[in-house]
Amino acid sequence: MDFEYGGFWRRFAAVIIDSIIITVFASIINAILISTFSRRTSPNAATGAALLLYFIFLISSWLYYTLLESSSKQATVGKMALGIIVTDLYGNRISFGRANGRYWSKILSALILFIGFIMAGFTEKKQALHDIIASCLVVKKDVVVKPKEEVYIKPAKAKFKQVTPPITIPTKKVTPATKVEGKQPRFIQKLVKENRTYEIYKGTDTESAKKFLITKRVDKKLYYIEVETPEGTWGMDIEGLYLVRLLPWQKNISLAKCDGYIIPMSHSNFGLNMAARGISDNFVVKIKCGKCEHEWLDGVRYKNVTAVRCPNCKTINKVDSGNITVLFTK
């Protein structure tokens, strides 16, 4: 997984803004409380007022950070101003519980002469100590998918299986899906590499591999079911179906005999984002064959032209993904 991380100075600036906000807020509340409840001065009044201010400051700071960072904004006002958000290790919004874990771990970051905070400047993922403890990241505000032709619907947490294409391109006649000829993939082995687990299968062809994978459901992160076939390896993870990588001939569009096109559908934009960031060489879309109108799922390059073979009539289609855009906000 790869993100643009929020660096030390950006985070430092956000902390300054947040500290000003909390201090001003706590002082106002403190002033209101004192003017309401304190009618006469006693020898302990000054100490009492100082303690009260400190107490209000603690409560405001705690609620301010934990509530805002676990909110849908994923950021405090300072972070919003600096364009950074707090996420878990996969870029998701964090829960209130995790926000608390992160918040209270700051005590540790501070105890070691604030080195825990400074760590955000030099750790690989720009994590401060409290980020590491709570398994969080601070990243530049994530990609926004801007559908030029309303192709992609906002990222939903939908599982691939639940997806129904909301828009259909009007056609004369839709060819019924071809029967899958290949055999059911056969289990080969289970592999654990670092913290990732792979269930590896061998299949005869990509269509039966996809059909097999779609019946699988992965609800654990870092868990991958992959089917190796002579036509490429397909996989299923928590984000849905994916193609491990395109075959070399797919970049050679001179092989194409017709133009296929991408059918809009809504599911997780994860694959699209990975392709847009150059982490994977393709993202999965539904394609309609320009010759026989058969529809199937295949991987295409981001903002580029890809050669794909129709599983029905075997014609090589040229598919242009230039109208699907991911905008990275700064």
Ligand SMILES: [Zn+2]
């Ligand atoms: Zn076809």
